[in-house]
Amino acid sequence: MGTRERRIRSNEGDLLLTQLFQSTLLEVDGADSDDVAIAAVGGFGRGELSPGSDLDILILHRGTLSEENLSSFVNKILYPLWDKKIKVDHSVRTRSEVREVAEADLKAILGLLDIRLVCGSAALVADVQIDALDEWRKNSKRRLPELESSLLERHQRSGELAYLLEPDLKEARGGLRDITAIRALEKSGAISIPMERISVAESLLSNVREALHIVSGRDKDKLFFQEQDKVAAHLGFADADVLMSEVAQAARSVDYLLDSTWYRLAHKGKDSAGRFLRKVRSTTLSRDISVANKEVTIDIDADFSLDPTIGLRACAAAAQLGLPISMDSLERLSAALKLGMTNLPNPWPRDARENLISLIGAGPAMVQIFEALDQEEIIFHWIPEWRAVRSLPQRNVLHRHTVDRHMVETAVQAAALTRKVHRPDLLLFSALFHDIGKGTDEDHSERGAALIAPLAKRIGFSSSDIKTIQLLVQHHLLLSATATRRDLDDPATITAVADLIPDLQTLELLHALSIADGEATGRAAWTDWKASLVAELVKRVGMALTDNTVAQQPELSEEQRTKAESGKLSVTIEDRENVYAIEIVIPDSTGVLSTVAGVLNLLRLDVRSARTKSVGNSAVMEWIVIPDPNAPALDEGKLHDEINRALKSRSTLSERIQARIDAYAELPTIPVPDPIVETFLDAATDATIIEVRSHDRPALLFGIGDSITRSSVDIRSAIVTTLGAEAIDTLYVTEIGGGPLTPERADEVALRLRAALK
């Protein structure tokens, strides 16, 4: 079984055709071996024949034979083949007829790209071959889009080889026909393709197809459920699961190469108007990371050993922009990881973890990045646990995807639910790893909970967060199982669930995870009907839990109170390795929060969290910021001066920030859930609480503070949190003279804020 057998079969075909050709030459008047030829095309042209495949032949002639003699010549070749029950797919043409067909018919020209002389006039076959290549290369601008749309149409029709229960090895996405397409793309000369990346896949898929033909005794390419065990046995795989996993892996590598090739071709050195550029335009995103040709690239001179977070930063940036990472960058990263040059420390630093969360939270844009990380074997260096679920099939009617892809799809669904929870980072992380315990006979939820704890610890989560993540993984099926199988009217049902879940924040996480898991599994497992039952359960359990979703006002230390009494601006900076903790005490005035946020933004300091509180005539602020790699050096004096300057001229500050926002606006964006603004009138005695949950973006906090100030409202305290690419800001506000807002005023402020965030 293998390439050698297929070559032998092809050689046998050649021999048979040559014998028939020789004898026919003698029998037909005027037939001359300089004027006729038999050529093999398609798979037979490449010298490979599966047991059930047709002999794909082209009989070429120079038009010198009379019609009668030509048809007698052809019949004398074909009839003996038909008598032997050999299936032949033939056509009879002159060189100019071939040219006409090649111009009009995509399938014909693809077959001709593999043409090979079997017997007869070598010159004739060579001419036809040159014509075909010429046509394909000269008109590649027209032909390649034709090829692309035929692929899209076929992929729509046949689905994905990697994920179907009963895939078509030839037609499905990532299958053998796609390999032919990649080869044709390469022959067009429009782009260079590393064909060696799919050589293993090609031989595996060809072998499986051949085995299928042998065990089924038919020439069909659809790998039905009932044949999978037999094919696995024939090829010496342990069982059908192993076979299907290998098939999935092969298909994914084909798909990855095809996808990235089309992408490179579409964006190869063109400007926004589609004109080819001599010099590639590149935009620097952050240190060592740029965008060029609509791909995110890691700069060629980047030193991976100095900064082990480059890879994650590039992934997060690419996912958040909705762009792929260049294959070359990924190959360099992969090589550096293999050589052990760029290992992340244990636990990961904060920005590595935040970038992982930004990657996971990018929604559909994350899929292609994660697929690339799998194909380049990068993910296994960061998350070794991932290898055990790689292309692990779930051969049941509920699931559409392999375990790894299902978890990626769950993360995609979870990204759409980030506004529904107060800890989007925990939701996204748990979604991506909720089934990590699959692959053995043990209960996968229990096993997953045991595996996730050390993983979450390595990524750098706090011990209380690890507990929550563990609970989410262990009980990710709890809500849907309980909602459909227990009596929701029975108080014991509600108590049983409430006993497992510590608080409302965890319940909303578990609810969102259940929805994401269900949506990713598919319609067979998740319907509106089931969703409504789960929502009912969640509502009832929620009433039995304490509400800890709204952030509490910060407490101040004695020292901070003393500083606040002085009423003077003071700045203290603590450098904590890549992160600055900044304490600012500042004379209180309306709009002071947005002013300081704006100054930090202009100094290229990314706000990760902040806690501020007004006391007496001062505001005390604690900021945690990560400097942008291009940020200027920071010291207390400089920050002090910048804040003073901004306090004097707020309009200049606004203009400068607007200029920065405009610069960012040139970069592409991904769709994200709309921001949510909620007001709580009774949750605090002396203030109204406004909670904003939004996707992070440049100068978000400045914009929020600015809008609230414009509503003539005072911000008494603020708790600002950024988790990956999601921001949650809780603001305790009062009327300028003091006292909470009336419901009407609160609505007015919220309305204005929503408009500002649009």
Added chain:
Amino acid sequence: MKLITAILKPFKLDEVKEALQAAGINGMTVSEASGFGRQRGHTEVYRGAEYTVDLVPKVRLEVLVDDKDAASAVDVIVKAASTGSIGDGKVWTTPVEQVVRVRTGERGPDAI
């Protein structure tokens, strides 16, 4: 022959299924349904806002039985599905003219 249709609380499905199997009835069709009966849904208060829930999730179970088994099958379902509270559901029977087993072409009670 009779078609028994039962509208049940979702969590009662497993019990009803087991009770029917114990009574010798193995084939059934189950689908997700939602609706309301005499209780007309109910009003809920959530985060300060009042809203009416008018469609309650249920399962719909359908069983084909011979005439002589119909009454006892209905009893089995009612007994297993009952919790005694509002919204337990309904069971009804309808006469069936013909039944054909697709694979063999058997007709009438043989096809059940």
